[in-house]
Amino acid sequence: MGGTRSRLPRRAVRPAPDGPCWARSLVLPEPVVKIRFPAVLLVCAAAGFGCDKRPDGQPGRDRTSVVAGPAAPPQSAEELRAPLAKIDDVTITLGELQERINRQSPYIRARYTSLEQKREFLDSLIRFEVLAKEAARRGLDKDPEVVRTMKQVMIQKLMRDELDAKITADTVTDAEMRAYYEANLAEYVKPEEVRVSAIIVKNRAQAERVALEARGEAGKTNKGFRDLVSRYSQDEDSKLRGGDLRYLDAQTKEVAAPVVKAAFALANTGDVSGVVDAGNGTWYVLKQTGRRKSMTKSFDDAKPAIRNKLFRDKRTAAQKDFVDGLRAGAKIEVNEANLAKVRIDTSQAVDDGHGKDLPPLPMSGSPPVPMEAPEKTGTP
Template identity: 35%
Template structure:
């Protein structure tokens, strides 16, 4: 391992741990032995950098908090010494950054607040929702109540050019039949009179043969006769809106997932929903305990200056 890559690895480990004395767990609150260390051994000072000390226990905690893969990198005494040396280099940079006042910079304070909220969420939300605690009964209920999510008919995706004048539509059809997908979309942006989707190259998204509403039934029927992505329906399609030229741009086979096939996805979905509910419950509790005042009138004074090209998009 090069010195640079070792330092990068150490930075990742160090940033995952504590960096201030007031964030370290008191030795009196620990159960001993821990990491094979007695309490006295854990409290030994391993490194002193200015007013910053790293104890043997903190060093062991940092190693133990990493994934098994990272821990295996430091099994030998030589590698642990290398880790320690790079940790010292990291702490030197921290010391100098603090000395120069970086700790008080707004972006650093924002990052610190973000890290604190992440820890709070981890404890008050994530830790309270366990995948293993979601029951088969809950999963079965979701599966039975939402058949449309697990039993989907075949779908196609198409792009559509709408032209109201037949003679003009014939010309566009002739050009479209010589086009690939990108050229067809460009043609739709230039020629289509459907303001709803001409900017998107006439994209109709995915739809089923029996979908209600948009696109019109005649367009759906024509799209489902096409076999090859990039194929254009050979004739104009007449609807009350005008004449449609349609290209097939995508296909999805019918999907029917059994309970066992859907079980894992439902479990994760339920976990997300439970976490969202736990988060809202936490916020509701905080709103009751902490006074919040918002001046929405002042919000009107805020302006966002969007650069020209981005604004045009």
């Protein structure tokens, strides 16, 4: 394998042009053509379902649009329609090649400024079309896997077109974000907290003896203290957790106030208290196991995350309304008797490497991309 790799030309490592996202590995080094995923997906690529969303969540461009540099003069529609290559009945135009290159990142675009590099990019598009046409010639456009994938891609594009028209960056208002922040203030303003474990007994004299032991070698480690809990504690609930009372803040009501006060009085993680009278007939010996500082996140700091959450929520709601409307207008019949006959293999699964790249169910809950709210135009 190593010897084969060394014979590949240097240009084999260049990025693929931007066909459908999952088809970019089709731009392959010469002279070797090696498909790294099911060839049936070529047909979907040939059908023109590309990636209409860039990774930053912005919409894709029309196939004949131009992304020109600041100094580039405008081009006429006739120029953009000029043919560059023809593969049987498929024509690759100047506008298409230009748009494909300009859709790349600035770093990638810089590699395709010379005529030779443009010819190289064009050649990769030709190879893409040749492979797609061969897949179609072999009837792979009717392959069940291709049909399912085609439906999935169509659904994704449908949902993008439907949701992008309704849910934009401006759909989430400052008032909505402020209301969410105020309603969930506990997520953004958190008091100081301490975590302690406790040995709880019902006799002060016993508590004194336990405290002496816990403040010695036996209680120095968390494991040692848990052993003491197991041996002495008379509170079954906390005993099952190794004495853990979890994190407490100064306003905690689930634990007696004297115990909370004593927990905060422990200066360092690992410190063990003396005897604490809970005032309810029980005595505690505490060990601090953790401490969290207070945290306050302002509305401005929380705003980006809140915007994204509300944006996702709105897209999810819009998707549900859209799908519910389609279902209401469709004639749907479910045969419950046959559904009950479906057999599911529940034996232990063995990973055979298949199915990892299968698309999710079309309407499996969360809406398609983008899952981050796009930036408002002109917003700092």
